Amino acid sequence: MSDRLHRLLAERPYLLADGATGTNLFDMGLMTGDAPEMWNIERPDQVESLHRAMIGAGADIILTNSFGGTRYRLKLHKAESRVAEINQAAARLARRVADAEGKRLGRQIVVAGSMGPTGELFEPLGPLTVGAGADAFAEQARALAAGGADVLWVETMSSTDELRAALAGAGTTGLPVVCTVSFDTNGRTMMGVTPVEVAAFCHEVAPKPAAFGGNCGVGPAELVAALVNMADAELPGDVIVAKSNCGVPYFVEGKIRYDGTPELMAAYARLARDAGARIIGGCCGTTPAHLKTIRDALDGYEPQARPTLADIVARLGQVSRGAESQSAGEEPPARRHSRRGRRGEAAT
Numbered sequence: 001m002s003d004r005l006h007r008l009l010a011e012r013p014y015l016l017a018d019g020a021t022g023t024n025l026f027d028m029g030l031m032t033g034d035a036p037e038m039w040n041i042e043r044p045d046q047v048e049s050l051h052r053a054m055i056g057a058g059a060d061i062i063l064t065n066s067f068g069g070t071r072y073r074l075k076l077h078k079a080e081s082r083v084a085e086i087n088q089a090a091a092r093l094a095r096r097v098a099d100a101e102g103k104r105l106g107r108q109i110v111v112a113g114s115m116g117p118t119g120e121l122f123e124p125l126g127p128l129t130v131g132a133g134a135d136a137f138a139e140q141a142r143a144l145a146a147g148g149a150d151v152l153w154v155e156t157m158s159s160t161d162e163l164r165a166a167l168a169g170a171g172t173t174g175l176p177v178v179c180t181v182s183f184d185t186n187g188r189t190m191m192g193v194t195p196v197e198v199a200a201f202c203h204e205v206a207p208k209p210a211a212f213g214g215n216c217g218v219g220p221a222e223l224v225a226a227l228v229n230m231a232d233a234e235l236p237g238d239v240i241v242a243k244s245n246c247g248v249p250y251f252v253e254g255k256i257r258y259d260g261t262p263e264l265m266a267a268y269a270r271l272a273r274d275a276g277a278r279i280i281g282g283c284c285g286t287t288p289a290h291l292k293t294i295r296d297a298l299d300g301y302e303p304q305a306r307p308t309l310a311d312i313v314a315r316l317g318q319v320s321r322g323a324e325s326q327s328a329g330e331e332p333p334a335r336r337h338s339r340r341g342r343r344g345e346a347a348t
Contacts, residue, residue, distance in 0.1 A: 004110045004150045005176050005210060008060060009239060014273060014298060017061040017243055017281025018054035019291045021114070023256070025050065025065070027287075035077040037069050040089035047090075051097040055109055057288040058295030061279065062098060062109060063153055066090040066144060067116035070136045072128075076119075084143040087113070091147025112153035112178065113144030115166055122161045130165045137169025145173040154179040154209075155243075156216045156283075158190040160201050171207035178279075180215040180241050183226040187322025194326060195226040199233035213241030216283045220244040220260065220268035221316035225309055225323040227275040239279065242272035246285030258285025265290045266297035267315045274304045 008015055022036050028046050030036055039047050047065050054062050069087045071080040079086065091113055098109035115137060120128040141152050152170040154177060157163040163179060170177045181189050181198055188194050193201075195214070202212040213230075214223045223244040234240070247260025260268075265282060272280050280298065282290055309319060309327050325331055 003176065004108050005061075005178075008108060008110065009278065012060075013278070015060040015110075015279045016058050016291070016295055016298065017112075017241070017279050018059040018063055019057075019282040019286030019288065020246070020284050021050070021063060021065050021067065023258070023284050024287060026255075035068060035074070035079065036065055037067070037074065037086050037090065038077065038079065040065055040086055040093060044089070044093055047093050048097050051094055052101060053288040054291060055097065055101045055105070057291040059281070059291060060107075060110060061112050061281070062094055063112045063114040063155075064090040064094045064144060064147075064149065065114070066140070067114045067155070069115065069140050069143075070118050071139065072118040072120050072136055073116070083139050084146075087140050087143035088147035091144045091149045095148030110150045111148060112151045113141065113147075113149035115140055115144075115152060115154045115170065116156050117158070117162060122159065122165075130161055130168075133162060133165030134168040137166045138172045139169075141170045141173050141175075145175055149175065151176045151178055151210065153177075157181045158193070160193060160197075163201070164205060167205055167207060167209065176210040177207060178211045178241060179209045180213050180243060182216040183214050183222060184217045185322075186320045187222070187226065187229070187324075187326055194331060195230035196233040196326070196331075199230050199238070203235060211239035211241050211279055213243075213277060213279070215241070215243035216245055218245070219248045219317065220264065220271075221312050221319050222323060224268060224271045224275055224307065224312050224316060225319040225327070227272060227277060228306060228309065228312070229323060229326040231276060231306060234276065240275075240277045241279040242275070242277040243279075243281045243283045244268055244272075245283045246287075246290055249285070260285060260290065262290050262293035264316065266293045269294040269297045270301055271307050271312060271315060273298060273301060274307050276306065
C-alpha cells in the first residue's frame with residue numbers, strides 16, 4: 001500500500017497542496033447547480049487539465065474531484081447509485097495525471113481523495129446517525145482507494161460528529177487520512193467548534209489523522225489566526241494543514257469572485273508556515289497562478305517566530321472578535337466533542 005504522504009513529509013519541511021477544484025471548474029464552463037463530480041465522467045479531459053495545471057504550479061498533493069461524492073450529496077443530482085463509478089473515476093483521473101507528470105518532472109505527487117460533508121443533519125437535529133454517516137463515507141472512501149488514491153482527505157467539516165463519521169468511514173480502507181475543518185463563524189466552525197477543540201478531538205479519535213488543520217473559511221487572516229490559536233493544543237509530531245480561500249468572496253456580474261491577490265496568498269503562505277503548518281495550499285478561488293506564487297514564496301523560506309494576531313492583521317487583514325478573544329485567553333476551556341451536525345455547506 002502506498003504511503004507517499006508520510007515519505008514526502010519525512011523528506012521535506014513542507015508540502016504544497018493544490019488550489020480550488022470547483023471554482024476553477026466553474027471558470028472552465030461548469031454551470032451553477034451542476035455537480036462538479038459528474039465531470040469525471042462527462043468531461044474528464046477538463047478535470048485532468050486542472051490537475052495538470054496544479055502540478056505545473058508546484059503542487060505536491062492534488063485533491064480528486066470528489067468533494068460531493070457521498071450518496072447523500074449525489075442524491076441531489078439523482079446519482080446516488082453511482083458512488084463507486086464517480087469516485088473511482090475521480091481517483092483514476094488524478095492518479096493518471098500524477099503519475100505521468102511526476103515521471104516527467106522527476107518527483108512524487110500525492111493523490112488525495114477529497115471527501116466533503118454529506119449536507120445532512122446529524123441526530124438529534126436530523127435523522128442521520130454517526131453510524132449511517134460512516135457507512136456513506138466508507139462507500140466513498142473504498143471507491144477512491146480502488147481508483148488509486150494515496151490518502152483520503154476529509155475537508156470542510158463543521159461538526160465533530162460528522163468528522164468522526166468521516167474518519168471512521170475513511171479508516172476502513174487502511175489509507176492515511178487527513179482532515180480539515182472550516183473556521184468560518186467568529187473564530188469557530190459553523191457548529192461552534194474552536195481550533196483548540198479540533199486539535200484535542202484529533203488526538204483522541206480513532207483512526208488518528210495523519211494531519212489536520214483548516215480549509216476554506218472566510219479568508220487567509222482568519223485561517224492563520226485559527227492555526228495560531230490551535231497551537232496550545234498541538235502535540236509534538238502533529239502535521240498541521242492550511243488551505244485557505246483566496247481572500248474574501250464577492251459578487252460581480254452574478255458570479256462569485258475572490259479578492260485575494262497572488263501577493264496576499266504569498267504572505268498567507270509564509271505566515272501559515274510561521275504558524276506551524278507543514279501542508280499549505282489554497283481553497284476556493286485559488287488558481288494555478290496563485291499556487292505558483294505560494295510555491296515561490298515558500299521555497300527556501302525559513303520559518304520565523306509564530307505570528308501574533310497583530311502580525312496577521314497587519315499583513316492579511318482583520319480577524320474576527322472570536323479569534324481575538326481566543327488569543328487573549330477569554331474563551332472557556334475546551335468542551336467535550338459531542339456537538340451535533342448541521343447541514344454542511346459545500347466548498348469548492
